[in-house]
Amino acid sequence: MAQLDSKIPSGPLADKWRKHKAEIKLVNPANKRKYKVIVVGAGLAGSSASATLAELGYQVETFVFHDSPRRAHSIAAQGGVNAAKNYQNDGDSVHRLFYDTLKGGDYRAREANVHRLAEVSVNIIDQCVAQGVPFAREYGGLLANRSFGGAQVSRTFYARGQTGQQLLLGAYSALSKMIGQGGVKLHVNSEMLDLVIVDGQAKGIIVRNLVTGEITRHAADAVILATGGYGNVFNLSTYARGSNATAIWRAYKRGACFANPCYTQIHPTCIPVSGDYQSKLTLMSESLRNDGRIWVPKKKEDCAKDPNSIAEADRDYYLERMYPSFGNLAPRDIASRAAKRVCDEGRGVGPSGLGVYLDFSDAIRRLTEAGVRERYGNLFDIYHEITNENAYKTPMRIYPAVHYTMGGLWVDYNLMSNVPGLFVLGEANFSDHGANRLGASALMQGLADGYFVVPYTVGDYLASQKPGSRPSPDAPEFKAAEANITGLTSRLLSIKGSHPVSYFHKKLGHLMWTYCGMARTKEGLEKALVEIPKLRAEFWAAVTVPGSAGTLNQSLEQAGRVADFLELGELLCRDALTREESCGGHFREEHQHPDGECKRDDENFAHVAAWEYQGEGKTPLRNTEPLNYEFVKMSVRNYK
Secondary structure, three states, X not given: OOOOOOOOOOOOHHHXXXXXXXXXXXXXXXXXXXXXXXXEOOOHHHHHHHHHHHHHOOEEEEEXXXXXXXXXXXXXXXXXXXXXXXXXXXXXXXXHHHHHHHHHOOOOXXXXXXXXXXXXXXXXXXXXXXXXXXXXXXXXXXXXXXXXXXXXXXXXXXXXXXXXXXXXXXXXXXXXXHHHOOOEEEXXXXXXXXXXXXXXXXXXEEEEEOOOOOEEEEEOOXXXXXXXXXXXXXXXXXXXXXXOOHHHHHHHOOOOOEEOOOXXXXXXXXXXXXXXXXXXXXXXXXXXXXXXXXXXXXXXXXXXXXXXXXXHHHEEOHHHHHOXXXXXXXXXXXXXXXXXXXXXXXXXXXXXXXXXXXXXXXXXXXXXXXXXXXXXHHHHHHHHHHHOOOOOOOOXXXXXXEEEEOOEXXXXXXXXXXXXXXXXXXXXXOOOOOOOOOOOOHHHXXXXXXXXXXXXXXXXXXXXXXXXXXXXXXXXXXXXXXXXXXXXXXXXXXXXXXXXXXXXXXXXXXXXXXXXXXXXXXXXXXXXXXXXXXXXXXXXXXXXXXXXOOOOOHHHHHHHHHHHHHHHHHHHHHHHHHOOOOEOXXXXXXXXXXXXXXXXXXXXXXXXXXXXXXXXXXXXXXXXXXXXXXXXXXXXXXXX
């Protein structure tokens, strides 16, 4: 059984991180040059970690399966990044950001981790401004803020609707500087396919070059995974098509516990599905909910009408009606379920009936079209490109879709997994969001982990490792891991079945969305746990992967990733079935209050569920880490 020691420091909540930094072991500057750290992933978390560790003097090797870190999925984040600067003088503080994040996650996150995140948020903005990130500014020159779901203050810093892109360019500039100075060796088109464990510690990775097909071994004193989330297990999602779970899943199969896999976030403002031909969905930023109003017709017979012809009295602004204190800025999980509810009542709009209106007519009257265009113009352009509709004239149609995963590899307060030497950052870990992430917190966590947390904590681990003691890539453990990957590759290429990889991914996505999507039931989850193994067996008997291993082969890449999704999907459903409560993005229909809100079971489920791999075909072991709230009382969330 895995040992889950969270290593949360003692003392008052506001002093824990300061105290911990003062007490952790240090590595002297001369010795830093003797340690090598592998970083897998080069989005916000990976690039910021690589650059900062290299600035400190460590040898860093960074691996990314893209042709450039600039293609990391962090670029897709639109709306902003949270920080408790209180520039608006509207009552914000570190404590309020901490509390909003904890409450937004339905009291299923670690108290100490969330408070640290709120603390370092203020440093993130200063760091990024110094890098030249072009945040929006007020007339007087101060950085501008807007509101996001789950908060009653304006704390979200933004660069129009392309905040992720601008933040990534800032982190990439810091990374590029260290590449130029020789502190970072960057490997592009390189996908991690296995983790190497030596004497119980993470000491390297096995990598495939996606252009040449070459398999290589890489040794280090510590390994950092910053590879993003696993939402593409649902096939249709707002993730980039290349986003995958392979790095963290292969680490799970080497002993790293996978925590809370059922905590998946559904985002309320995505462009609705339009057909089976789609390969992904597109997000309309949550920032639009600042000025857009969400509604459906009150009467079913009005759903097919031109929305501009429906009288104000015949419109149901349901979020404003149901949650008057937060209105259109209710948290994502709540807003998503509310949209599902009105569509299930038969009042959805659009060809499928699975859509609601996001209407800017009031905002245009208040701000003028030019004012709305200045704030959100590129988002309206994206919407027009996809739908060929003018959202300045006709309300947008939106519907919830998979957008983020709160679960991930289990980590302690130092962001180290239960496998010593394996650190996990950003969306790849489980630590900061509980059962639901508030908007604009993903960028905050990725940058906090990379710039301000792991540079301290990785040193604490490395101080316990003798300089120059890392194993050789020719060690038996590396050879065995490479043989494991070449064997898997040969097996995939040898099947010569009748269905492409996409066939199985679509079928898995349909099962996941149907039985483990916005609403889940015991009956549905049990059915999924029967159907997914059948689909996996069919995959290994009937998939076709053309081409060879020794060259560019995107079908082979996808086959490995979907094989992992077929295993992860089963674990996700098993976790959802075992968690007999509703909390945040995990909504079990059997567990709800009379008004349809989540009904938590704090007596039995106020814990992290960390699953431990037991071997192929065996049921994984469910370990638990109690969530002990010392400073905040768990209560029923109320956004009304």
